[in-house]
Amino acid sequence: MTAHSTYEHSWTIYGQRQLDYGYSPPVPDRVDWGFAPGEGPGAEVLGDIRGKRILDVGSGPGHHAVHLAREYGALVDGVDLSPTQHRRALNAHGSEPGVRFVCGDVAEHLRHAEPYEAAYGIRTFACVDPHHLLPALRDGLVDGAPLVFSALHTDADAQGPSDEVVPRRELIRLRDGEPIPTRMWVLTPRLWEELLTEYGFRVEGIELLTAPGPDHPGILQLVRARRQRTPSRPPLTSRPRTARPPVPHAAIGVGAIVFGERGLLLGRHRHGTWELTGVRAGSLRG
Structure with a gap:
């Protein structure tokens, strides 16, 4: 089983458990990138998103997408690979104005969607191969569009980030029930910056968000980047544009x-x- 299919399988199990519990998180008063409410900046790191088309990468139950639509009038597409997470979003917010939920691979979705004016992911980027996701985001965002995401830096077992772009075994922990094994890309800030630069983004800042309390050693990275502008190229021509015909230059022999x-x-x-x-x-x- 590949890391991609493992991710889909594990988050499908997670979503089904939450459906069985009947749990749907409330729509927050602000965007929280970290584990604790009020920790770190809010949606302002996305810039002015009023009325803009926004992509939520790994939208889960959809509560953050709904917040941006209500608070800023953003038009948000929430894309999630897990069918049970998608069902949670539809059950709670399927008729919410300004929000559309899509079940599928975000890279595949971007191949057919109109380019977005901003994109974000809340604790989801560690779940997708960056070599799969980042080039799709580059091609699916307009020039200069912001990309902001939080990703795991140190897990609940105090294991730090990897120096290699390879997935490793992690656990999705629930308050009640057995942890769900999965695979994640837990990378150093340097690796994230190198990957983003390689795929056409300019990194504007990376900060660490520490979880509250000594019982939770998990730390997240908040990464702020922007899609590089595509340089304009002058049209190629073999001669200056003029109404006169070209001068003959062929030799007869x-x-x-x-x-x-x-x-x-x-x-x-x-x-x-x-x-x-x-x-x-x-x-x-x-």
Whole structure:
């Protein structure tokens, strides 16, 4: 089973358990990127998103997307690979104005969607292969669009980030019930910056958000980046644009192939190359 399919399977189990519990998180008063309410900045790090088309990467039960739609009038598409997480979002907010929920792979969704004016992910980017997600985001965002996301830095077992872009085993923990095994890309800030730069983003800042209390050592990274602007290129032309026809520059000549018992007759050009014999039109003028 690949890391991608493991992610889908584990979060489908998680979503089903939450459906069985009947739990739907309330729509928050602000966007919380970390584990604790009120920790770190809010939605202001996305810039002015009033009335803009926004992508929520891994939207889960959809409560953050609803907050942005209500508070800022943003038009938010929440995309989640897990069908049970998608069902939770539809059950609670399926008729919410300004919000649309899509079940599927976000990279595949971006191939067919109109480019977005901003994108964000709340504790979801560790769940997707960055080599799969980041190029799709680059192609699916308009020039200069902000990309803000929080990703795991140190897990609940105090295991720090990896120096390699490879997934590792992690656990999705529920207050009640057995932890759910999954695989995540838990990367250092340096690796995130290198990956984002490689795929056409300019990193504007990375800060660590520490969970409250000594019983939870988990730390998140809040990454703020922006899609690089595509440089404009002047149109290519072979000559200046003018109403006059181009000046003829072709040379007229006559060539001959002379072949006999002693072989093929060739002549040496003044530049030292060998070529078939012939005369140019200019040499015929007397």
